[in-house]
Amino acid sequence: MGTTPTEVLAFPSIRAIVRDNGTAEVVVAGNSRVVPDGETLQDLRNNALTLVVGEAQTLQRPVRVQIEDPEGHGELIVHPDNKIESVRYEQRPVRRRAQAPETTPETLAPAVTETLPVAAVKPKAAPAQPAPVDATAAAVERQPWPPTPVEAEERGPVSPKAQRNAAAESPAAVAPEEPLTRRSLKETSFLVSAPVLEPATKGWRGSLTRLGFRMDPSPEELSEREDIRTVSQHWPGPRTIAVVNRKGGANKTPTVVMLSAILARYSGAATVAWDNNESQGTLGWRTEKGAHNRSVLDLIDSSTELLSPSTNAAEIAKFVHHQTADKFDVLRSDENEEGDHEVTAEEVDIAHQVLTRYYRLVVMDSGNTARAANWRRMIDHTDQLVVPVTAIEDRAEAARLTLQTLESRGGHDAELARNAVVIVSESTDAKRSMTGDALKRAKAEAQRIADGFEPFVRAVVRIPYDPALVNGPIRHEALQPATQRAWLAAAAAVAKGF
Structure with missing residues (x-):
């Protein structure tokens, strides 16, 4: 089956140009690459397509290429597995040769619409003896780049008698040229629709770019850019993320902090992390504290004022704790030392109504009791579920049971x-003392658990160990680069659910 052109990214901009002076070039994102010489026009076309296939293999995806030669122009889709699809090809008007005593019939093959391997395309040798042009055979012949009148001339001279016979069999081939019609201005535009591919900024490619040699980004950098684009999107209406696992120590709170930080940083959307523990949670311990001690209970008590149309948006700052570096706010759970209040389902409704008025994104931490009223009401408000787990079997089993409980309830759950x-x-257990085989076993266990969940959920993302996530306040900039990249991938997977 073919590829829908709209499914193929328009960048990098790729052009394959074949000239009538026997030269050709492939231009990728403004960088010109010389095409090896060929004996015929078709040789140059094939050599140009070979370079484009190499670009598709580098990017590991199909690419679009604008083709242009002395006889026409069009667009192809080139796949990494050497397959070519022709989207369109427009032939230029054929100019008759002044020295020809009679019009020579030259048959033009239609543009290719099926998928063909590049390897199957070989230039055809001219016949040893003059032969009449067979219009039917020329139309059946398929090549990834449409054949041109110049190639018909390369087949050899055609006798006047053969010309007259071919003209009798195919009168349309010698019909007078129709005058070109004026196009409507609505059918064209001077705007460039394809985005410009920015040069590499990372790795050795980035180093060469900074030295003045413009380099295309690597596949890894392109993947990172795509994740950034995903988490930077804005969506209509507020979204609520619930981070759940019925087992303590499963990394719920660090997950809430990191998702909130990345989504707030890249999207610029007003983001709040809400500790929805039924009694007392730990989100406030792992984040910055503001100049007050207010919690979710204070926000609920002031909900009438906060929901009033006359209330200024800045009033929410009285109840949340702003994270100065990571640009999101935290709504803490009740920190009453006696701990005698459990949040009810109705209170969850009130707090959620207030927060979705002031924030576009709500990331909810949770307790360990899936039967609690506030836990179940949180699920009712959830748009995207996130289940964190450390690579320890009891945490993984608790995550599985959490998902199983929700699945058994049917419907939205x-x-x-x-x-x-x-x-x-x-796992963070004794990580610093792990060496050699112990580290390999820890990574293998994380992979085993990830593989076990993969068939049952939309996405699974692995996060490497990082000491900055173990103790104290969590900040994005304190993480190692590999950990930052892994959390960006996790946030992109979450954002795709919006």
């Missing part, structure tokens, strides 16, 4: 479970 994102973090 089951849909959340099926579209969940599972985030597997490497």
Whole structure:
């Protein structure tokens, strides 16, 4: 089956140009690459397509290429597996040779619409003896780049008698040229629709770019850019993420902090992390504290004022704790030392109504009791479920049971479970003392757990061990580069569910 052109990214901009002076070039994102010489026009075309296939293999995806030669122009889709699809090809008007005593019939083949391997395309040798042009055979012949009148001339001279016979069999081939019609201005535009591919900024390619040699980004950098683009999107209406696992120590709170930080940083959307523990949670311990001690209970008590149309948006700052570096706010759970209040389902409704008025993104931490009223009401408000787990078997089993509980309830709960994102973090237990085989076993266990969840949820992302996530306040900039990249991938997987 062919590829829908709209499914193929328009960048990098690729052009394959074949000239009538026997030269050709492939231009990728403004960088010109010389095409090896060929004996015929078709040789140059094939050599140009070979370079484009190499670019598709580098990017590991199909690419679009604008083709241009002395006889026409069009667009192809080139796949990494050497397959070519022709989207369109427009032939230029054929100019008759002044020295020809009679018009020579030259048959033009239609543009290719099927998928063909590049390897199958070989230039055809001219016949040893003069032969009449067979219009039917020329039309059946398929090549990834449409044949041109110049190639018909390369087949050899045609006798006057053969010309007259061919003209009798195919009168349309010698019909007078129709005058070109004026196009409407609505059919064209001077705007360039394809985005410009920015040069590499990372790795050795980035180093060469900074030295003045413009280099295309690597596949890894392109993947990172795509994740950044995903988490930077804005969506209509507020979204709520619930981070759940019925087992303590499963990395729920670090997951809430990191998702909130990345989504707030890249999207610029007003983001709040809400500790929805039924009694007292730990989100406030792992984040910055503001100049007050207010919690979710204070926000609920002031909900009438906060929901009033006359209330200024800045009033929410009285109840949340702003994270100065990572640009999101935290709504803490009740920190009453006696701990005698459990949040009810109705209170969850009130707090959620207030927060979705002031924030576009709500990331909810949770307690360990899936039967609690506030836990179940949180699920009712959830748009995307995230299940964190450390690479320890009891945490993984608790995550499985959490998903199983939601799936058994059916409806909205089951849909959340099926579209969940599972985030597997490497174990932090005695990590610093691990060496050699112990480290390999820890990584293998994380992979085993990730593989186990993959068939049952929408996405699974692995996070490497990082000491900055173990103790104290969590900040994005304190993480190692590999950990930052892994959390960006996790946030992109979550954002795809919006």
